[in-house]
Amino acid sequence: MENGIPVKVDVRTRQIQSGEKNDYSQKFDGRLSIKNQTLYLRYDESSEARVTFKVCEDDVYLSRKSGQMRLKLHFNENVKFETSYLTPYGAVELRCETDCFKFDYDRKVQSGSLTIDYRLFTGDEILGEYKIRLQFAA
Template identity: 30%
Template structure:
């Protein structure tokens, strides 16, 4: 089984429309890209306001599905969301109060990865749904390069 890890620079831009308000988040961090078997993994940390960090793991399957795991141990929060183009997917949010089942509806997704030189782009436009209500509209734009 092939296992190659490469250091990369990650730029993530997120736009969130929630409760009538638009917010933007920009993250620029070093990360690691690994190809293991038929899946690609991108790991990086997000710096949080309190000097802590959240660990981010993005997995791209050979079918083009995207799995997004975000863990912030200091805040005792972990989310696991799944994205398949034009489909609803079940995910979850672990908090100190318990587990909340979340659904994503992926309106559009794009994954482009080039090996030499290693560069990639992951775009996801999705709705986050809790208890059959849309709680937010998200635009996830991630670019990485070695």
């Protein structure tokens, strides 16, 4: 990975889909960079899957690229965002509704945490509820 400083990233997620709960926890080596008051946190989930969090004042953007699949989500507690999930079989139209997000960052020690709770819909149908708990430290 290019640019920024190396950080350790601890990601914990919970998915609730069709009443079924799945928890996921993983640690990654990542990179942290700041450009024009915007923080970027990047890590590779695998040799093909790259994840980027872009944190602005009131918004968080998540981009995940894996092979031919592309997903971009935009989190803001006051706005519903429409997006497309690009797959090898075509695009799936999604709507992201953020229930809450919180970001803490300590510049002195280059560490922080990100909490995001959101729901994804296709049309009026809920695909799932998701919780992200991410911590990073240099």
